[in-house]
Amino acid sequence: MSAATRAASAAISGDRLCxxxxxxxxxxxxxxxxxxxxxxxxxxxxxxxxGRAIQTDxxxxxxxxxxxxxYEPEELVLSAxxxxxxxxxxxxxxxxxxxxxxxxxxxxxxxxxxPGEGTLGGLLACNLAGPRRPSAGAARDHALGIRxxxxxxxxxxxxxRVVKNVTGYDLPRGLAGSHGTFAAFTxxxxxxxxxxxxxxTLLILGLDDDAAAxxxxxxxxxxxxxxxxxxxxxxxxxxxxxxxxAGRSVTALRLEGVQPSILHRRGKLEALLRARGELAFLDxxxxxxxxxxxxxxxxxxxxxxxxxxSLRAGEVGAGSAAGEAIAASPSPVPLPGGEGEVAAIWRVSxxxxxxxxxxxxxxxxxxxxxxxxxxxxxxxEMPGIEPHAPLxxxxxxATGGGHxxxxxxxxxxxxxxxxxxxxxxxxxxxxKRMKSGFDPAGVLSPGRMYAxx
Amino acid sequence: xxxxxxxAPKADVLxxxxxxxxxxxxxxxxxGVIDTETEMRPFESxxxxxxxxxxxxxxxxxxxxQVSQVLAYANANAIPVVPRGAGTSLSGGAxxxxxxxxxxxxxFNRILDIDFENRTVIAQPGVTNLGITTAVADHGFYYAPDxxxxxxxxxxxxxxxxxxxxxxxxxxxxxxxxxxxxxxxxTGEIIxxxxxxxxxxGLDLLGLIVGSEGLLGVVTEVTVRILKKPETARAxxxxxxxxxxxxxxxxxxxxxxxxxxxxxxxxRMMVHAAEAFLGAGYPLDVxxxxxxxxxxxxxxxxxxxxxxxxxGNGLGCMTLRASTSEAERVAFWAGRKAxxxxxxxxxxxxxxxxxxxxxxxxPLVLSRMEAMSVKYGLRCGNVxxxxxxxxHPLICYDANKPGELDKAEAFxxxxxxxxxxxxxxxxxxxxxxxxxxxxxxSMFNEVDLAHQQRLKCAFDPEALLNPGKVFPVxxxxxxxxxxxxxxxQLPFPDIPRF
Numbered sequence: 001m002s003a004a005t006r007a008a009s010a011a012i013s014g015d016r017l018c019x020x021x022x023x024x025x026x027x028x029x030x031x032x033x034x035x036x037x038x039x040x041x042x043x044x045x046x047x048x049x050x051g052r053a054i055q056t057d058x059x060x061x062x063x064x065x066x067x068x069x070x071y072e073p074e075e076l077v078l079s080a081x082x083x084x085x086x087x088x089x090x091x092x093x094x095x096x097x098x099x100x101x102x103x104x105x106x107x108x109x110x111x112x113x114x115p116g117e118g119t120l121g122g123l124l125a126c127n128l129a130g131p132r133r134p135s136a137g138a139a140r141d142h143a144l145g146i147r148x149x150x151x152x153x154x155x156x157x158x159x160x161r162v163v164k165n166v167t168g169y170d171l172p173r174g175l176a177g178s179h180g181t182f183a184a185f186t187x188x189x190x191x192x193x194x195x196x197x198x199x200x201t202l203l204i205l206g207l208d209d210d211a212a213a214x215x216x217x218x219x220x221x222x223x224x225x226x227x228x229x230x231x232x233x234x235x236x237x238x239x240x241x242x243x244x245x246a247g248r249s250v251t252a253l254r255l256e257g258v259q260p261s262i263l264h265r266r267g268k269l270e271a272l273l274r275a276r277g278e279l280a281f282l283d284x285x286x287x288x289x290x291x292x293x294x295x296x297x298x299x300x301x302x303x304x305x306x307x308x309x310s311l312r313a314g315e316v317g318a319g320s321a322a323g324e325a326i327a328a329s330p331s332p333v334p335l336p337g338g339e340g341e342v343a344a345i346w347r348v349s350x351x352x353x354x355x356x357x358x359x360x361x362x363x364x365x366x367x368x369x370x371x372x373x374x375x376x377x378x379x380x381e382m383p384g385i386e387p388h389a390p391l392x393x394x395x396x397x398a399t400g401g402g403h404x405x406x407x408x409x410x411x412x413x414x415x416x417x418x419x420x421x422x423x424x425x426x427x428x429x430x431x432k433r434m435k436s437g438f439d440p441a442g443v444l445s446p447g448r449m450y451a452x453x
Numbered sequence: 454x455x456x457x458x459x460x461a462p463k464a465d466v467l468x469x470x471x472x473x474x475x476x477x478x479x480x481x482x483x484x485g486v487i488d489t490e491t492e493m494r495p496f497e498s499x500x501x502x503x504x505x506x507x508x509x510x511x512x513x514x515x516x517x518x519q520v521s522q523v524l525a526y527a528n529a530n531a532i533p534v535v536p537r538g539a540g541t542s543l544s545g546g547a548x549x550x551x552x553x554x555x556x557x558x559x560x561f562n563r564i565l566d567i568d569f570e571n572r573t574v575i576a577q578p579g580v581t582n583l584g585i586t587t588a589v590a591d592h593g594f595y596y597a598p599d600x601x602x603x604x605x606x607x608x609x610x611x612x613x614x615x616x617x618x619x620x621x622x623x624x625x626x627x628x629x630x631x632x633x634x635x636x637x638x639x640t641g642e643i644i645x646x647x648x649x650x651x652x653x654x655g656l657d658l659l660g661l662i663v664g665s666e667g668l669l670g671v672v673t674e675v676t677v678r679i680l681k682k683p684e685t686a687r688a689x690x691x692x693x694x695x696x697x698x699x700x701x702x703x704x705x706x707x708x709x710x711x712x713x714x715x716x717x718x719x720x721r722m723m724v725h726a727a728e729a730f731l732g733a734g735y736p737l738d739v740x741x742x743x744x745x746x747x748x749x750x751x752x753x754x755x756x757x758x759x760x761x762x763x764x765g766n767g768l769g770c771m772t773l774r775a776s777t778s779e780a781e782r783v784a785f786w787a788g789r790k791a792x793x794x795x796x797x798x799x800x801x802x803x804x805x806x807x808x809x810x811x812x813x814x815x816p817l818v819l820s821r822m823e824a825m826s827v828k829y830g831l832r833c834g835n836v837x838x839x840x841x842x843x844x845h846p847l848i849c850y851d852a853n854k855p856g857e858l859d860k861a862e863a864f865x866x867x868x869x870x871x872x873x874x875x876x877x878x879x880x881x882x883x884x885x886x887x888x889x890x891x892x893x894x895s896m897f898n899e900v901d902l903a904h905q906q907r908l909k910c911a912f913d914p915e916a917l918l919n920p921g922k923v924f925p926v927x928x929x930x931x932x933x934x935x936x937x938x939x940x941x942q943l944p945f946p947d948i949p950r951f
Contacts, residue, residue, distance in 0.1 A: 162809040
């Protein structure tokens with residue numbers, strides 16, 4: 001332990017454990033298991049407000065497990081310790097004209113946090129994705145290998161460093177979206193891919209939600225490799241600067257690749273879609289700004305509320321006042337405007353053509369929404385403090401299947417409804433058995449996803 | 454069968470055979486239960502014909518309800534169950550057990566739903582891989598993963614094995630293309646995971662099921678995504694004087710930001726075998742031949758073909774031919790696709806291995822394999838999914854020569870251990886099955902394997918689903934469930950704490 005860390009630790013309250021390496025993580029979890037203590041698994045706490053609100057004895061912060069341990073651009077592979085900031089990885093691979101093709105969203109703006117604070121571990125634990133999800137996949141599709149510590153305090157690995165691998169169960173994928181409840185990732189290997197040379201966006205103006213779904217389906221189902229298809233109703237367009245001037249709804253279709261290909265495809269798409277509405281374009285810069293803002297759900301962003309995330313080992317410049325705030329309210333992160341005044345945010349995934357039905361249901365009660373993933377991903381902003389699960393989840397079921405997750409809400413609203421899509425009885429029992437195999441003492445983020453698990 | 458050891462058959466199950474057959478006939482009436490030796494013979498092995506075993510009984514259900522009842526009965530009576538699709542496994546994944554029910558899913562052969570607007574197909578597990586593409590081809594769509602057995606292998610088997618094909622680098626494996634399943638647990642309980650939507654919003658159980666080799670449940674329905682067939686596809690043949698030069702070309706193409714639809718490499722022996730087999734027009738003076746296929750919008754393909762040609766020329770390729778017609782593109786592939794039968798013509802038997810390596814290790818791996826070939830006195834040719842590092846060495850042997858199969862298996866094991874040594878894995882797309890089971894400890898330690906088996910325990914605590922596959926040692930779940938902690942030991946003096 002460095003002197004600086006020791007000094008920092010003395011300055012703040014006693015609920016944060018900051019292991020330096022995988023062996024420390026294993027030892028900490030073993031200790032917690034033997035002492036009957038609980039740990040909230042976190043990276044830099046940028047997504048602490050996601051999931052059910054829980055109280056644990058300690059936060060297990062993996063922010064000190066940093067560093068890219070392997071990057072071979074010609075092999076399209078990168079490994080880094082779980083606490084490495086995503087922003088650092090994105091900058092590194094951009095230097096070799098590569099990217100994380102799944103375009104992981106940054107939850108910072110939506111949760112009232114600064115941008116760029118998420119870690120690689122959090123990215124996989126929350127199975128992040130972006131507008132390229134339908135064609136390029138989510139974090140789950142790009143995770144090649146993991147090292148992790150289960151609730152047994154044992155370090156284990158799964159997967160490998162090659163793209164094609166079916167040796168043993170696919171735990172890198174199976175643990176994607178587990179929100180730290182089965183294991184704490186310590187190192188992750190991902191696939192990286194070349195960045196497209198350039199990008200343009202074709203816009204169709206003034207479509208209603210159903211017409212937009214149909215237009216997006218036609219575009220994505222064409223030969224012309226559309227790598228993003230989103231629809232912003234008029235009441236959301238004004239909140240996204242890149243298209244705010246449109247004054248009516250905007251349906252956006254992204255074309256990426258080499259310039260000759262984009263020219264060709266743009267011409268073909270124009271011919272395909274001209275009859276559906278007035279067309280407009282975003283050039284490369286405007287396109288990048290648009291899709292990034294859309295990815296990060298900026299139309300529904302919360303005001304910046306808290307310097308919490310700067311509270312890391314050796315970086316306590318934010319002062320002890322914020323530290324005391326954590327001690328008083330370990331989670332959720334407080335939201336702006338006081339509890340109850342903040343609009344609730346829901347994230348819904350359904351079949352692409354069914355998204356508009358969800359939109360109609362929420363608009364009928366004063367909500368707003370916009371669509372990504374060709375209509376299948378619906379981001380919803382709901383006013384008021386009553387639980388909206390009884391409205392939204394039946395609407396999702398009525399489409400034939402999908403899931404609805406409460407992403408942001410004041411604590412009482414979060415506590416009043418299930419945050420994650422509830423599991424049926426058989427699947428729920430199965431997941432509980434899996435949890436008790438990985439974490440028999442219930443050490444790791446108990447209750448974060450489901451009550452009693 | 455060579456040295457393969459399977460779990461000892463349970464004497465009480467064998468003794469109760471006629472009672473078990475009768476009970477299964479109650480569940481699946483008529484011809485759905487097969488118990489004569491002659492009629493069971495076709496089920497005694499899968500694609501790995503070196504391993505054979507007659508099952509206790511073959512059951513061919515045709516409804517999810519029947520599958521549920523069969524599994525519930527097997528669970529209640531502690532009878533092992535081996536699921537089987539078309540029996541094309543190249544790892545012995547569908548090898549029967551003497552005391553086990555072989556659950557053939559061939560009657561689940563219907564496509565239930567085609568949805569072009571949402572770009573999905575719902576199929577029963579016994580539908581062939583190619584059958585899905587055929588069903589949507591008239592609208593210009595296809596199902597992307599294309600294992601070479603696609604004419605016969607089933608989508609249910611693809612889910613079990615997480616099957617790949619030659620287009621994985623660009624379009625992913627089965628797991629990246631499956632959206633949902635209905636499956637039956639060993640208890641007979643039926644669950645649904647996923648659907649026409651993306652992701653689960655939480656735990657990715659679907660990701661765990663794909664590639665689980667029939668050890669976690671029996672899939673009775675699969676939802677896949679379909680893609681629009683690329684507008685154009687063109688291929689380039691590039692011949693090189695060394696595998697190093699060909700490997701450098703592959704790396705340079707990727708470094709240039711190009712992800713080809715397919716990128717295959719064949720070594721000299723395979724080029725000659727394929728040429729002798731069907732006269733594909735391959736150059737015979739090269740040490741390594743690359744087939745690079747670009748697909749997508751026409752303008753893009755033409756642009757990228759030129760760039761690939763420039764890269765190849767810059768790296769000293771001896772032959773360079775770009776296809777100018779669909780017929781020519783198909784001809785370029787014909788030799789590669791006939792690689793296995795071509796070897797079958799020059800050798801009475803062969804073993805097909807399936808390791809994956811970091812691409813940069815290819816020259817080292819090829820030269821070490823040449824040395825092994827000399828050591829074992831067996832020829833070995835190589836086809837290589839160069840884009841994703843998946844290597845398929847074909848080891849030639851003669852099963853009629855005493856000891857040659859054992860030698861070939863030892864050679865194959867040495868190759869796979871070499872793959873792991875250079876940072877790769879035991880299997881890229883064929884699965885562990887029984888073939889690579891005993892090599893698992895070369896990649897995973899006891900703790901790694903115990904964590905995998907604990908998942909198995911959550912699904913199938915009595916280890917009745919496909920026992921003897923994937924895991925070299927079957928630990929009892931009770932033993933795996935114990936937690937070894939010494940209470941009161943503390944408190945990690947070295948952990949920085951706030």
